[in-house]
Amino acid sequence: MIERLELLLKEAETSIQNASDSKVLEETRVKYLGKSGLVTEALKGLGQVAPEMRPQVGKVSNEVKNRIAELLEQKKEEFESKGGASLPVGWDPSLPGRQSSLGKMHPLTRVQQEICDIFRSFGFDQVEGPDVETDYYNFRGLNFPLDHPARDAHDTFYLSDELLLRTHTTTLQVHVMEKHQPPLKVVAPGKVYRNEAVDATHHHIFHQVDGFLVAEGVHFGHLKGILDSWVKKFFGSKVETRFRPSFFPFTEPSAEVDISCVFCQGKGCRICKQSGWVEIMGCGMIHPAVLENCKVDPEKWSGFAFGMGVERVAMFKYDIDDIRLFYQNDLRFLRQF
Ligand code: DAH
Numbered sequence: 001m002i003e004r005l006e007l008l009l010k011e012a013e014t015s016i017q018n019a020s021d022s023k024v025l026e027e028t029r030v031k032y033l034g035k036s037g038l039v040t041e042a043l044k045g046l047g048q049v050a051p052e053m054r055p056q057v058g059k060v061s062n063e064v065k066n067r068i069a070e071l072l073e074q075k076k077e078e079f080e081s082k083g084g085a086s087l088p089v090g091w092d093p094s095l096p097g098r099q100s101s102l103g104k105m106h107p108l109t110r111v112q113q114e115i116c117d118i119f120r121s122f123g124f125d126q127v128e129g130p131d132v133e134t135d136y137y138n139f140r141g142l143n144f145p146l147d148h149p150a151r152d153a154h155d156t157f158y159l160s161d162e163l164l165l166r167t168h169t170t171t172l173q174v175h176v177m178e179k180h181q182p183p184l185k186v187v188a189p190g191k192v193y194r195n196e197a198v199d200a201t202h203h204h205i206f207h208q209v210d211g212f213l214v215a216e217g218v219h220f221g222h223l224k225g226i227l228d229s230w231v232k233k234f235f236g237s238k239v240e241t242r243f244r245p246s247f248f249p250f251t252e253p254s255a256e257v258d259i260s261c262v263f264c265q266g267k268g269c270r271i272c273k274q275s276g277w278v279e280i281m282g283c284g285m286i287h288p289a290v291l292e293n294c295k296v297d298p299e300k301w302s303g304f305a306f307g308m309g310v311e312r313v314a315m316f317k318y319d320i321d322d323i324r325l326f327y328q329n330d331l332r333f334l335r336q337f
Pocket residue numbers: 167168169170210211248251281282283284304305306307308
């Protein structure tokens with residue numbers, strides 16, 4: 001009996017030592033110490049042992065049981081201190097986990113969508129057009145005659161004498177009105193191009209949102225109302241607008257829209273050059289010549305139009321002082337949005 005118990009202890013020792021994880025260890029415990037485990041079963045034979053031998057056999061069996069329990073406990077602790085049963089060698093569970101990063105929209109895409117979403121909430125439809133345009137859609141249709149000095153501000157990249165990269169998304173006014181008769185309310189976001197030296201406020205590719213509304217009896221008051229509402233939704237309800245006379249060939253009269261400086265609330269600062277106002281977009285009443293070019297009767301219909309640079313608006317909204325930051329793909333910049 002004693003021999004049998006000592007043999008079981010040896011076996012159990014080897015099994016415990018070789019256990020690869022806590023599951024195997026638990027199986028070993030059940031195998032030897034469980035209700036019908038080998039040690040438990042062996043002890044059932046105690047009744048057949050000669051009475052004078054019983055105390056000694058009882059003592060050894062207790063020692064064997066305790067020793068096995070102790071070995072099991074030691075091995076369990078060893079597993080726990082390693083942080084788990086089946087950890088690969090050299091794996092350090094105390095290292096911080098690797099996070100997978102989620103992509104998100106570029107700030108310009110987001111701002112462009114925010115601009116258009118507000119106009120869409122006013123009932124405007126959103127359209128897109130081609131980046132490569134004819135001289136007609138970019139200039140002549142919009143009342144820029146050949147050799148007109150207003151073309152100087154719109155120098156661009158030419159693919160041929162007639163084909164060019166559009167300098168504004170105002171081209172969509174001609175595209176849309178050629179195909180659809182008023183009433184019309186449209187916003188047109190997209191990329192535009194200029195033959196421009198790159199610096200902190202200029203880039204040869206940038207983005208614009210142009211918009212227009214044509215209906216019966218539309219006047220400058222409607223234009224002011226819509227643009228003032230847009231400004232208050234986009235920049236905040238306390239921001240004021242002011243309309244300054246300007247010139248565009250495709251609008252008459254024309255104006256620039258200024259907003260009270262969002263950084264100093266109109267008091268005067270570095271960004272508004274101490275004036276309290278910053279220019280945010282161009283606008284005006286659509287020139288009758290543009291309506292006529294599109295076979296829309298200017299005696300019956302009138303409309304207003306506006307156009308803004310997405311980068312410029314984003315730079316004011318987020319106090320960004322260099323347009324080039326938008327195109328450098330520097331994650332330290334992009335992650336802030
Ligand atoms: N297209 C003009 C530009 O790029 C901006 C502009 C001004 C658009 C007045 C308009 C407008 O629709 O009415 O400089």
